[in-house]
Amino acid sequence: MGAVQENAALRRRQQQLPLRPAGPLTVKALLAWYEAERRDLPWRYGPRKKADPYRVWLSEIMLQQTTVKAVVPYFQKFVARWPTVTALAGAQLEEVLQHWAGLGYYSRARNLKACADAIARDYGGEFPKSEAELLKLPGIGPYTAAAISAIAFGEKATPVDGNVERVVSRLFAVRQPLPGAKPEIRRLAATLTPQRRAGDFAQAMMDLGAEICTPRKPSCLVCPLQQDCSASAQNLAELLPMRGAKAERPSRYGIAFLVQREDGAVLLRQRPEAGLLGGMLEVPSTPWGDALPAKKEAMRAAPVTTAWLPVPGAVVHVFTHFRLELIVYRALVPIDASFTLWAEQERCRWVHRRDLHAQALPSVMKKVIAHGLADN
DNA sequence: CACCCGTGGGT
DNA sequence: TACCCAAGGGT
Structure with missing residues (x-):
């Protein structure tokens, strides 16, 4: 597989073969790759399967700006201590903060508890499935609402995180710098989202971004989307996405x-x-x-x-x-x-x-x- | 929209 | 060492 794609990449560079524009075939290749290479994570139940909304929600909150490696042990501690959202709603905030200590961004822990309370109080202990309804809950923004809706409920939604921004900006060679390019990237990501397996598609994009389409030194030669990638064809992958000026740290x-x-x-x-x-x-x-x-x-x-x-x-x-x-x-x-x-x-x-x-x-x-x- | 909000690992 | 970055949300 890797050798075949490497040859394809070399041929294109040598012969200037036209790109295959990213579209449904790109998604098909991505989902095939996902089924073979997807990461085995404690909140995942398997490809083509919906996961427990509580576990999806908890993991998504913990994963906000936080690495998978850092999250896993915290996730295990939380689900062992509070197996359901109702159990978490019955917890003391102080104990939740104790379990969160070290993970950072502590307002997430307060919103986590507030959200569990709201689910237990206003939703009979069941997470709503629509993006719009999820968005009303504390600690759930546009990304997390789309992620829960797609991954836990199979709804057609397009979570756009840093991985998706990077993969999409490279696939389509978006040169406009972030954060200004966010609306365009969201639009492009939505055009790729399949009707049937939006959850797998989202997680596949994230796995690809984490393992192949990495911020530095992306592994284009083994990428399942290489023949669809405009940035790779132009040797631009490592330069994208562009970012605005960095603020200094006092x-x-x-x-x-x-x-x-x-x-x-x-x-x-x-x-x-x-x-x-x-x-x-x-x-x-x-x-x-x-x-x-x-x-x-x-x-x-x-x-x-x-x-x-x-x-x-x-x-x-x-x-x-x-x-x-x-x-x-x-x-x-x-x-x-x-x-x-x-x-x-x-x-x-x-x-x-x-x-x-x-x-x-x-x-x-x-x-x-x-x-x-x-x-x- | 710009700024605030943690931490640990990789280069 | 210094910098970058990670499944963002709230204000």
Whole structure:
């Protein structure tokens, strides 16, 4: 198979053979490839089969801007703990956040719970099958609504994610840069979507994008769509899709205060529900600003008045839109002292070190704790 | 529409 | 190292 396609590619380059325009035959080749090469993933039931809407929904939410490899263990944990959407609707948000900790984009976890509640409350525990109805639910946008509708219910819908954007932009040699090209790419993807197997088509496009039509160094020579691909014919595949200018990533700085009690507990604080790391636990710190605060200034943000020891080094963490550098100050306090806790004391709690793994701790805060307790 | 929202792996 | 990127959604 690979050799045959390689020869076809070489012939076309040497003889300038015309392309076969992407169309129904492209879809047929893609579906054949999918049946042979598709990834075996825990939320999939098989080609030509509809999957459990709950598992499709859960996986799609987790997969938003997140790699399959990162998602799989979280998906397994969730379905083991909450096998149905009704079970998830009965869960405590705090426990959902604990299970989500480390996966990132924590508003997804809050919307996940809100969506489960809505399904249980307004839909009798059954997901709606139409794109339009799914779109009304929290955490479900245009992509996810189309994905659930097509994959779980077999409806003719066209989810367009980063994979589909890449595959389509190459198939049709779309040179207009993203995000401006999105409407055109959506239109082209919709023209390819088959009436009968829209779910398999969508997943096949994603598998192709993940394994063959990769962002860098695409494997055009073994691609089942190579003879249909306008970009490959023009040796443009690696240059597409074009993208607009990248925004620069600023740095922010702060001082984190790690209080350790004599019995080994550390002081954690719950962040506000909205915004960055919303609802998750943190090590109390100064606000994160454009420069490191002076020590005297920083101490106004310290959760207790005590002897603080700076921990050598710093914690560096890179978020999507800024880089964070935190200096850690550490203090050891007696177990029974009465402290002057700052105004947000009610959002604070003591957590024993042995219980830290079960908390809603984002990765950056795990780094801070590990750094601050490194020599303990 | 532009910006906000995490994290880990690959190059 | 620094940068790119991944099954996007909310505002």
